[in-house]
Amino acid sequence: MEETLTQAVPTSGFIDQVSWNSDGLVPAIAQDFKSGRVLMMAWMNRESLALTASEGYAVYWSRSRKGLWRKGESSGFLQKIREIRLDCDGDTVLLMVEQEGGIACHTGRSSCFYNLLQDGEWRVSQPVLQDPKAIYK
Known part of the structure; x- marks a missing residue:
């Protein structure tokens, strides 16, 4: 899985194979290419x-x-693309990324999925690695 994105990007075709929602959007999940940890979801x-x-x-x-x-x-925490995948229904994109700086969340955490359901309550399960006020000026 240590491949890099090396193939030429098609000038047409792959975009049309995505099932875009009524707003012309598709959910995109960013996942760490080494650990497999889900970092965030965006559109x-x-x-x-x-x-x-x-x-x-x-x-x-x-x-x-x-x-x-x-x-x-604005934060400097870029996501370098290692692979781009499309699910079987064509309605979700998976980005296998190298998260530069180790912070993917605007809260200063490594992942946006830091709330963990325990005993019927959401509990914070990850520390803040950097104060968001210091990241976003």
Whole structure:
């Protein structure tokens, strides 16, 4: 699994094979390519998927900002693409990434999935690695 993204990106075809939702988006899951740990989920549109494939770094669609969002553009914690996969239904993208700096979450944690259900309550299961105020200035 230590492969890098080396093949040429098709100029057409792969984008059309994605089952986009009614908003023209598809969920994208970022997973650490070495450990297999799920880091985050975000949305992609056609342009962000094409840019991700061509640039080799994760580019998402921000629904709140209504624009492209290059992961790590303000924090410096980029996601280098190692593989891009599409699930069997064509409606979810899986990005196998190398998470630069070890922080994927805007809360300063290594993963956005830090809340763990225990005894009927959500409990924080990961420490903050860096104060978000220091990351986002």
